Amino acid sequence: MNLLSHRRELGQFKKRYKWMALFAIACFSVLFLMLVKLQLVEREHWASMARANITKTVTLPPTRGILRDARGRVIASNRPSYEVYITPQLIRPQDIDLFSSLMEFTEAEREAFIARLEAVPAYRRTHQIQMFTDVSRDQVASLETHHDDLPGVDVVARPVRHYPYGSLGAHAIGYLNEVSAEDLERYKDQGFRPGQRIGRSGIEQSLESILRGQPGYRRSVVDARGRRQEDHESVSDIVPEDVRPVPGRDAVLTLDMELMRSIHRAFRGHPSGAAVVVDVHTGKIRALYSKPSYDLNMRSGRLPHDVYQEMLENPFRPLIDKTIYESYFPGSTFKPFSSLAALRDGEIEPSTRFTCKGAYHIGRQRMRCTSAHGEVDARTALIRSCNVYFYRIAEMIGLENIDRVAREFGLGARTGIGINSESAGFLATRKWYEEKFGRFRIGYTLNTAIGQGNTRVTLLQLALSYAAIANGGTLYAPQLIERIEAPDGTAIEEPAPQVARKLDFDPEHIKLIQEAMRGVVNREGGTAYDARIPGGVIVAGKTGTAEVITSREHRERISDEVDERLRRYLTRSHGWFGGFAPADDPEVAIIVLVEHGGAGGRTAAPIATQVLEEYLGSRDLALAQRRN
Amino acid sequence: MALVRSLRDQFDWALFFAVSALTILGVINLYSATSQHPTLSGLYISQIYKLAMGAAIAAFAVAIDYRHFERNAWSIYVGGIVLLIIVFMVGTTTRGSVRWIHFGSFTLQPSELVKISLIIALAKYLHNDPKSGGRTLKDLVPPGLILALPMTLIVLQPDLGTALICAAIFGSIMVLTNLKLRSLITLALSFIAAIPFAWEYLMRDYQKERVLALIARWSGDTSNILDTGWHAHQSVIAIGSGGVTGKGFMRGTQSQFGFVPDQHSDFPFAVWSEEFGFLGSVLLLGLYLFIVLWGLRIASQAKDRFGAVMAVGVTAMIFWQAVINLAMVMGLLPVVGMTLPLFSYGGSSMLSTMIGLGLLMNVSMRRFSF
Numbered sequence: 001m002n003l004l005s006h007r008r009e010l011g012q013f014k015k016r017y018k019w020m021a022l023f024a025i026a027c028f029s030v031l032f033l034m035l036v037k038l039q040l041v042e043r044e045h046w047a048s049m050a051r052a053n054i055t056k057t058v059t060l061p062p063t064r065g066i067l068r069d070a071r072g073r074v075i076a077s078n079r080p081s082y083e084v085y086i087t088p089q090l091i092r093p094q095d096i097d098l099f100s101s102l103m104e105f106t107e108a109e110r111e112a113f114i115a116r117l118e119a120v121p122a123y124r125r126t127h128q129i130q131m132f133t134d135v136s137r138d139q140v141a142s143l144e145t146h147h148d149d150l151p152g153v154d155v156v157a158r159p160v161r162h163y164p165y166g167s168l169g170a171h172a173i174g175y176l177n178e179v180s181a182e183d184l185e186r187y188k189d190q191g192f193r194p195g196q197r198i199g200r201s202g203i204e205q206s207l208e209s210i211l212r213g214q215p216g217y218r219r220s221v222v223d224a225r226g227r228r229q230e231d232h233e234s235v236s237d238i239v240p241e242d243v244r245p246v247p248g249r250d251a252v253l254t255l256d257m258e259l260m261r262s263i264h265r266a267f268r269g270h271p272s273g274a275a276v277v278v279d280v281h282t283g284k285i286r287a288l289y290s291k292p293s294y295d296l297n298m299r300s301g302r303l304p305h306d307v308y309q310e311m312l313e314n315p316f317r318p319l320i321d322k323t324i325y326e327s328y329f330p331g332s333t334f335k336p337f338s339s340l341a342a343l344r345d346g347e348i349e350p351s352t353r354f355t356c357k358g359a360y361h362i363g364r365q366r367m368r369c370t371s372a373h374g375e376v377d378a379r380t381a382l383i384r385s386c387n388v389y390f391y392r393i394a395e396m397i398g399l400e401n402i403d404r405v406a407r408e409f410g411l412g413a414r415t416g417i418g419i420n421s422e423s424a425g426f427l428a429t430r431k432w433y434e435e436k437f438g439r440f441r442i443g444y445t446l447n448t449a450i451g452q453g454n455t456r457v458t459l460l461q462l463a464l465s466y467a468a469i470a471n472g473g474t475l476y477a478p479q480l481i482e483r484i485e486a487p488d489g490t491a492i493e494e495p496a497p498q499v500a501r502k503l504d505f506d507p508e509h510i511k512l513i514q515e516a517m518r519g520v521v522n523r524e525g526g527t528a529y530d531a532r533i534p535g536g537v538i539v540a541g542k543t544g545t546a547e548v549i550t551s552r553e554h555r556e557r558i559s560d561e562v563d564e565r566l567r568r569y570l571t572r573s574h575g576w577f578g579g580f581a582p583a584d585d586p587e588v589a590i591i592v593l594v595e596h597g598g599a600g601g602r603t604a605a606p607i608a609t610q611v612l613e614e615y616l617g618s619r620d621l622a623l624a625q626r627r628n
Numbered sequence: 629m630a631l632v633r634s635l636r637d638q639f640d641w642a643l644f645f646a647v648s649a650l651t652i653l654g655v656i657n658l659y660s661a662t663s664q665h666p667t668l669s670g671l672y673i674s675q676i677y678k679l680a681m682g683a684a685i686a687a688f689a690v691a692i693d694y695r696h697f698e699r700n701a702w703s704i705y706v707g708g709i710v711l712l713i714i715v716f717m718v719g720t721t722t723r724g725s726v727r728w729i730h731f732g733s734f735t736l737q738p739s740e741l742v743k744i745s746l747i748i749a750l751a752k753y754l755h756n757d758p759k760s761g762g763r764t765l766k767d768l769v770p771p772g773l774i775l776a777l778p779m780t781l782i783v784l785q786p787d788l789g790t791a792l793i794c795a796a797i798f799g800s801i802m803v804l805t806n807l808k809l810r811s812l813i814t815l816a817l818s819f820i821a822a823i824p825f826a827w828e829y830l831m832r833d834y835q836k837e838r839v840l841a842l843i844a845r846w847s848g849d850t851s852n853i854l855d856t857g858w859h860a861h862q863s864v865i866a867i868g869s870g871g872v873t874g875k876g877f878m879r880g881t882q883s884q885f886g887f888v889p890d891q892h893s894d895f896p897f898a899v900w901s902e903e904f905g906f907l908g909s910v911l912l913l914g915l916y917l918f919i920v921l922w923g924l925r926i927a928s929q930a931k932d933r934f935g936a937v938m939a940v941g942v943t944a945m946i947f948w949q950a951v952i953n954l955a956m957v958m959g960l961l962p963v964v965g966m967t968l969p970l971f972s973y974g975g976s977s978m979l980s981t982m983i984g985l986g987l988l989m990n991v992s993m994r995r996f997s998f
Contacts, residue, residue, distance in 0.1 A: 013804055013805070013806070013927075013928075013933070013936055014928060015806070016803060016804050016806070017804075017924050017925075017927065017928045019803075020800070020803070020804070020924055020940070021920075021921055021924050024917065024920045024921065024924070024947055025917065025921075027947075027951050028913055028916070028917045028951070030955075030960070031913055031951070031954050031955065031958065031960075032910065032913060034955075034958045034960060035867070035901075035906055035909050035910065035913070035958070036906075038864060038867050038868040038958065039867060039868060039870055039871055039872065039901070039905060039906040039909065040871075040872065040906060042868050043868060043869065043870075043871045043872075045868065046864065046865050046867070046868025046869040047868070047869040047871065049865045049868075049869070050865050050866070050868075050869035050881055050882055050887075051881075053862075053865065053881070053882065053885075053887055054881050054885055054887075222885075223885035223886050223887075224862075224885055224886035224887045225886065229885065
């Protein structure tokens with residue numbers, strides 16, 4: 001009975017075995033299909049992920065080329081900055097204590113570190129994250145000795161740019177900062193990677209491709225904790241590679257940093273201004289000085305936002321390159337071009353005289369001169385800067401003639417220096433006046449002749465044109481690069497000076513201008529006579545005092561934001577001096593602009609003579625000593 | 629002599645070879661998975677000892693006529709419950725749960741053995757209950773209580789994976805006993821209804837994370853592959869990158885360089901699959917499927933209900949663990965702490981599997997005896 005019921009019950013059981021077997025087969029079929037999907041269909045995908053897992057490629061940044069000045073002084077070089085990278089995934093609780101003690105953290109720093117560690121989002125926790133920059137050598141040494149105890153901590157020496165001269169010549173030299181998304185797009189075939197630095201302004205920017213060099217890389221095989229596996233041959237076929245980076249080339253600039261420093265000293269007491277010195281025989285730029293400036297070491301690093309904001313709001317505009325980006329009314333420094341225009345035109349002879357009674361009447365308008373100069377010829381007109389003389393000749397030759405000469409001297413067009421953004425300046429034509437003011441008046445021509453008008457020039461343009469006067473009529477293109485060198489010092493490229501234009505003037509006329517300019521500084525009654533250095537290098541030049549015409553918005557902004565004293569200062573005229581030296585055998589031309597300095601003869605000229613004396617005088621002394 | 633001949637004739641060689649093949653491959657795989665590891669490199673030796681011990685106990689389980697187990701079923705069941713209670717008194721806490729009892733250097737996980745005692749107890753109950761018509765929910769109450777007592781204790785440890793397996797074994801046995809379709813549907817619906825409750829009160833945060841990681845995985849969201857989805861992701865990479873023939877013994881980069889997690893315990897299949905590829909993986913799947921189908925065949929040929937239920941219970945235990953583990957390693961199920969029977973490293977799971985297989989063999993051999 002008992003046995004029978006067992007049999008019956010077993011019979012009931014039997015119906016279900018088939019379904020159970022089918023269910024098991026179905027489940028295993030799903031697993032089988034999943035294997036087909038993963039291992040047969042998607043094999044490539046997963047294999048590449050497996051390879052990526054164990055391949056670690058580290059980019060080895062190249063050493064950026066060094067910048068030197070014409071005398072071999074280092075302007076920009078590299079120093080190592082030690083950076084600490086943390087891989088949060090690999091940091092165990094006890095590691096935090098060890099790391100904190102090695103870094104000599106205070107309790108607060110320790111807490112801050114823990115907070116930063118916890119703030120790392122989950123998807124970044126297996127990445128190396130840069131947490132500390134520029135740690136001290138002692139900290140580096142401690143971390144290195146405990147490297148094996150702290151698998152999540154890596155110290156990487158990264159070269160950072162170092163500028164020994166700080167803020168001197170900052171606008172021209174330029175700085176680096178991190179590549180932007182646009183850069184990455186623009187230079188995508190040049191191997192830029194996020195986080196790298198790129199020349200952002202000045203020479204650092206224009207010579208980027210020469211200075212940068214080529215990055216190398218190191219590919220190694222690593223395990224899940226990121227440790228290098230040296231004996232991986234039995235496991236993987238990935239070939240480790242070690243491609244050394246190619247260092248960038250060095251550049252020797254035409255600048256002379258001691259000359260720049262001397263200009264900076266001479267500018268003491270003046271909050272803002274600029275100066276340019278060029279070699280008259282080559283167009284090589286010896287100095288590009290813009291004041292105030294900013295420290296390149298700070299600008300190239302992580303510029304704090306408030307510091308940048310402060311620079312933006314500074315009324316003396318430290319961010320503006322006043323040598324090539326900003327343009328100014330040239331004032332009386334324009335007069336030599338007016339003289340040359342009139343002389344070439346044949347309307348006047350060098351000896352032609354006009355009488356200055358302190359003012360000039362044209363129609364009902366009375367245009368004032370600086371004083372009553374009496375009888376003036378071409379020479380004395382420049383020496384004493386007589387406006388009346390220039391009004392007369394302007395009336396005789398017209399605006400077009402003056403503009404043409406100015407254009408021949410390179411005014412109103414970019415010089416092509418190749419750094420930053422350069423202003424073209426501006427030469428107003430008759431047509432422009434008609435469009436702007438409805439009709440043309442002769443007064444515009446007269447104002448143009450004395451450098452007021454609407455003519456705008458950059459200091460660099462003026463320096464090159466004065467160099468052309470000094471060298472007898474050759475206008476050079478500006479040159480900033482003396483030589484490109486391989487890291488071992490061999491010259492790769494030595495750009496030759498380039499003549500922009502041979503000017504077509506009677507050598508006698510140019511000589512007259514040169515002599516008149518010599519008189520400006522060295523003849524009693526000359527506008528820069530007080531600035532001469534007796535017994536020093538003989539300087540020739542022309543002073544200028546340019547009225548500052550500020551836009552209404554600018555005036556309103558000033559009146560809102562600055563105090564009365566500063567406002568009065570900011571509406572004062574700019575002081576100019578343009579010249580060359582030595583007067584007998586010119587070597588360099590100089591342009592000095594003292595913003596809101598007032599009369600050029602009193603403010604700009606002394607700077608020029610002092611700088612030229614220090615630059616040429618000391619060199620003459622050195623030459624003399626060598627001869628003895 | 630006759631005894632030897634009858635042993636040779638009645639011995640289930642197919643089951644024996646399939647199980648031996650799996651355990652040998654398991655040891656080979658364990659060697660590959662751990663030999664490069666600084667602290668786990670001797671594990672395969674230890675596994676061989678455990679296998680030997682498991683085989684000895686299995687031999688014991690084969691030798692005794694299973695009707696002795698039937699007679700002592702309730703004592704065995706109570707013994708399992710006592711072990712579970714002892715865990716709470718002297719057990720050690722690891723990763724937040726109390727699962728292990730230490731005897732000197734030997735560690736026992738009672739919940740593993742309870743799976744066997746549960747199977748025996750359910751077999752005993754159904755053996756004594758002569759009902760042959762369709763069963764309703766009411767008929768499920770007594771066996772349900774047999775399940776509920778140990779399962780509650782296991783959930784409290786907590787060891788959700790083992791509790792789930794106990795429930796799956798119970799479910800499989802009940803399907804066998806001609807449960808009415810309506811009752812089956814009701815049961816399934818109430819199980820689904822219990823999911824929110826389990827989510828809210830039973831599951832730990834890390835368990836929920838793993839489920840969410842799986843859902844994210846299936847919806848193509850890869851943002852979690854570095855934290856909650858890391859294990860599953862690396863395991864799938866290992867399997868997929870194995871290709872048709874695999875990367876070769878000891879040459880799997882995912883395994884050898886530590887990307888595959890818990891290689892010796894929960895993820896040995898990923899190691900195997902990476903190094904021996906699709907062919908090796910299909911071989912392994914085939915062996916498991918064979919054992920399952922063979923186990924069902926043994927059950928169908930059993931001479932009494934106790935034997936049939938026990939065979940189905942042991943088969944279900946191996947089936948569910950294998951399927952859940954493989955699905956988890958392939959990224960089809962959330963990561964749960966479940967070993968791959970016969971293949972994974974581990975003493976207690978090896979012991980319970982071996983005893984179970986011993987009982988299965990016992991049923992197989994005695995189908996001719998009475």
